[in-house]
Amino acid sequence: MAEREKELAVVSSQEQLADGIFSMWLKTKASQNAVPGQFISMYTNDGTKLLPRPISICEIDKEKGMLRVVYRVTGEHTGTEEFSRMKEGDTLPVIGPLGNGFPLEAARGKKAFLMGGGIGVPPILELAKQLDCEKQIIVGYRDAQTFLREEFEANGSVYISTEDGSVGTKGNVMDAIRENDITADVIYACGPTPMLRAIKSYAEEKGIPCYISLEERMACGIGACLACVCKTKGVDHHSHVHNARICKDGPVFLSTEVEL
């Protein structure tokens, strides 16, 4: 008998948080063993869209058997647009939880940066809830639509950057670190590649362990198809070349192990 399966998740609630940003609570078995930084493969109910949308887990509620995903609608006629129209009681197939997640133990007794940018902000929330250390949460947005801000404020000191300068530091999350003159001895980050590249270089200059969550187009989501690879510094233990599978060996990597 199969130990894992694609299951039908039930939408428990859905709301729009900002322009093109939606939040959905899903009733799913995937909630039972999920950890921060993992993702689920969400499938549309449209037979012409075959591949899963890998969406990071924003919050985990084991008691209610639910996961929260906060995702961006990527355009008209897309799978994420279909998700955004779903209502309470609707169902969609999912597989999860997938990937490794953030190593929580790496922050024990330390002062941490929890950094999120754009649609990389959501997975930082469950991480902020579960990390037991001094937490400085640095989140970057485009404009004043600072989704999830109140939830972050309940879980640590929050520093915000916006591209248009409407809230917090004008610029990006690195600008927010400099402007507020804050330091850390471990970093967790998720966001667009240019942001992760800047954080990786900052962390390596200062010799701080830094865990970054990467993203790439996926097909299987379970490590078989070798679509979503990232470049690794050394020869990867599984692939035996300089590629690691983001879906299976990641999405979270120690920054010094990968090349961006």
Add this chain to the structure above:
Amino acid sequence: MADTRVNIAGVEWKNPVTTASGTFGSGAEFCDFVDLNKLGAVTTKGVANVPWEGNATPRVAEVYGGMMNAVGLQNPGIDVFCERDIPFLRQYDTNIIVNVCGRSEEDYCEVVERLANEDVDMLEINISCPNVKEGGIAFGQNPKAAEAITKAVKKYAKQPVIMKLSPNVTDITEMARAVEAGGADAVSLINTLTGMKIDINRRQFVLANKTGGVSGPIVKPIAVRMVYQVANAVAIPVIGMGGISTWEDAVEFLLAGASAVSVGTANFFQPNVTEEIAAGIEAYMDKNGFGTVADMVGIVK
């Protein structure tokens, strides 16, 4: 009760269902989702004589009713494959078909020779990957080259050799006859169809490789047609594939002339689909009074 066993080039499969190379790894990633004991064979991801890095990312894209890939045959090389993947698969009661890729005749022969003493059941020679510059497709679009590479690997092969054919040719029956003349024990088809997708917002190709192989339900009618043509052109068994996502699809290929079927892209959206398809074929046979799979192969003329 229908007898679902098939005999492909002297190798008995418990049912006519295998996995399409490149969509199933070497089975390890799928074994939590599928009981590998329920499959006629597992066809592995292509393996070369040395590790291959593959192409740059993005390597996949979704298209209407299908997908495109240009993974570029990333693989750990034959040494790791023999040490790690063969022992893993041998734990299961299924046949192992090793997909072999190479950039030159010597590359292919080196892997085939190395596998001669390994406990694997069949070899599938990939002369049809559209996503690597040298080798692969260079042998798969020219009948003389296809015949020659078949002859070359047959010299070293201890296991039956399946030649995997490309649909990106003018006449696939010519290619099938060429590999049959070269001594192939079976053919499998179709590999992916070369396609392209453009991102209109970035005004760039979606795939780093610019082009990629199209697979999934959208290619199925083309695959059924080609399987039908090839099955009626050669005497060796045909393993049919191309967009098979349900047991109904699989039955269609068998009726068109395939002696067995491979399931590829569907593994990505229904991880246990191979097991479901094997069960569905059996139920269809029972319902329609087919005592053996061979009774239904190619009966639509």
